[in-house]
Amino acid sequence: MTDWQARVAKLYDGGFRPMVIGGKWCAAQSGEVMEARNPADGGLLATVPKGGAEDIDAAVAAARAAFEGPWAKFTPFERQALLLRIAERFEAEWETLCLSDTLDMGMPIQRTLANSRRVLGMLRYYAGQAVAIHGETIPNSFPGEIYSSTVREPVGVVGAIIPWNAPIAGSIWKIGPALATGCTVVLKPSEEASLTVLLIAKLMQEAGLPDGVLNIVTGHGSDAGAALAAHPGVDKIVFTGSTATGQAIARAATGNLKRVALELGGKSPVIVCRDADIDKAVPVAAMSVFANSGQICIAGSRLFVAREIHDEFVRRVAEYAAGLRLGHGIHEETEIGPIISARQAERIGGYLEAGRREGAEVMTGGAAPEGAAFENGHFYKPTVFAGVTDEMTIAREEIFGPVISALPFDTLDEVVERANATPYGLAAGVFSTHLGTAHQLAHRIKAGSVWVNMYHAIDPAVPFGGVKMSGYGREGGREHVEEYLDTKAIWINA
Numbered sequence: 001m002t003d004w005q006a007r008v009a010k011l012y013d014g015g016f017r018p019m020v021i022g023g024k025w026c027a028a029q030s031g032e033v034m035e036a037r038n039p040a041d042g043g044l045l046a047t048v049p050k051g052g053a054e055d056i057d058a059a060v061a062a063a064r065a066a067f068e069g070p071w072a073k074f075t076p077f078e079r080q081a082l083l084l085r086i087a088e089r090f091e092a093e094w095e096t097l098c099l100s101d102t103l104d105m106g107m108p109i110q111r112t113l114a115n116s117r118r119v120l121g122m123l124r125y126y127a128g129q130a131v132a133i134h135g136e137t138i139p140n141s142f143p144g145e146i147y148s149s150t151v152r153e154p155v156g157v158v159g160a161i162i163p164w165n166a167p168i169a170g171s172i173w174k175i176g177p178a179l180a181t182g183c184t185v186v187l188k189p190s191e192e193a194s195l196t197v198l199l200i201a202k203l204m205q206e207a208g209l210p211d212g213v214l215n216i217v218t219g220h221g222s223d224a225g226a227a228l229a230a231h232p233g234v235d236k237i238v239f240t241g242s243t244a245t246g247q248a249i250a251r252a253a254t255g256n257l258k259r260v261a262l263e264l265g266g267k268s269p270v271i272v273c274r275d276a277d278i279d280k281a282v283p284v285a286a287m288s289v290f291a292n293s294g295q296i297c298i299a300g301s302r303l304f305v306a307r308e309i310h311d312e313f314v315r316r317v318a319e320y321a322a323g324l325r326l327g328h329g330i331h332e333e334t335e336i337g338p339i340i341s342a343r344q345a346e347r348i349g350g351y352l353e354a355g356r357r358e359g360a361e362v363m364t365g366g367a368a369p370e371g372a373a374f375e376n377g378h379f380y381k382p383t384v385f386a387g388v389t390d391e392m393t394i395a396r397e398e399i400f401g402p403v404i405s406a407l408p409f410d411t412l413d414e415v416v417e418r419a420n421a422t423p424y425g426l427a428a429g430v431f432s433t434h435l436g437t438a439h440q441l442a443h444r445i446k447a448g449s450v451w452v453n454m455y456h457a458i459d460p461a462v463p464f465g466g467v468k469m470s471g472y473g474r475e476g477g478r479e480h481v482e483e484y485l486d487t488k489a490i491w492i493n494a
Ligand code: NAD
Pocket: 161, 162, 163, 164, 165, 188, 189, 190, 191, 219, 220, 221, 222, 224, 225, 226, 227, 229, 240, 241, 242, 243, 245, 246, 248, 249, 263, 264, 265, 266, 296, 297, 298, 398, 400, 426, 466, 470
């Protein structure tokens, strides 16, 4: 038994894990629970409350009371100090947080551990932002008579709804700017992965977060999630998840015209030009999809390769994919963990089937792995399809699984047009050793982020988000903080 495995039993023993409302750890008012199971082996980790609309009501009331009460009295410097204490608490418990994620949603432990710089960086970045918020003095048409200025105020109670594929970063991306600006939060994690978010709330409480500033309601999207999106007491909704759910949330938010920010799905292109450094590009292009078993919004799932190098490049990506180690995320050597649920695995299976039926060629993968180690979990081998055309289902729809569709191209104008011919616009990758080509493609691709000769980089200080049906609003950077603030103009007749 490895050291990691020994810690598993201590962390989750199948018992009940309450949610937190107004600083109190509680069950759902209905008394109902949901099971949290390990997607790698089906083992029961814990049960959590199956919260509903009445729990959302209580959480929004607690968030409002905190917003107007003790939290409003915190100075920016006190909020900064609190965020820094939270970062310290997280750093001290980082391995436990990562282990929780690995168990709850399957991400290999080596990958969760590697995310620490980014997540701790987020908390420290927002700590800096907390003391950098200020308004302006604005010259007007009545100089010397009337004085006008602006102040920046927190938007109020923020409802946050997140998916299951990156619970630590996903929740801190929402909570960090709220704490920096003085907002309060009601967060609903995914029903597929609630445990780490509950742990995060506990660590924040231990670091001194006042009651009611962060409330967690675990539950289903159609129930607790929909109630939060529609709640008249919520001033803003920040959502990460699928485009279809984002549309439902935007509709639900119209009741009180709450502000909405949406980080949604993608079908991102990776463009490998004929002058690309192939040795460097192969592993990056492969892992742009296979990391987290393809369950990443920015997955570079449409691999456009210059025809001159297409066959060699795709063969090498397929070889790389075939060499990746699949397994339970708890093993340090595991590179590719499980798929989150039976439902998601079935969806991926449907896409593999569609790819074959529509005439694409499986270069590697295309099936679930065999063997006792995979029997009780949900797994798919990293898959590379060649002979794909733009019209095929696998080239058009977000699969959210470990599947690459390789597509040859001839000219830059052609690849730009094809890469942009998607309703999505989240991210893109470009591989070229020619600066001009890289520059041209980076400008012409319609996406929120374009990475050149790299992929995946996300930083607290750099804005991230989508265009088109990948959503609106930005996370990271100064713009992110702005999204949690309102501007008030103040006029003074001297
Ligand atoms: P999902 O849309 O099914 O669920 C996301 C969250 O929304 C969950 O908490 C769910 O309970 C909740 N929800 C579901 N229906 C709801 C409703 N009617 N009202 C309110 N809440 C509701 O997405 P998922 O399957 O958990 O995650 C995968 C999707 O998330 C993919 O499309 C992926 O691209 C996207 N994603 C985007 C980003 C990004 O930053 N752009 C990051 C990660 C994931």
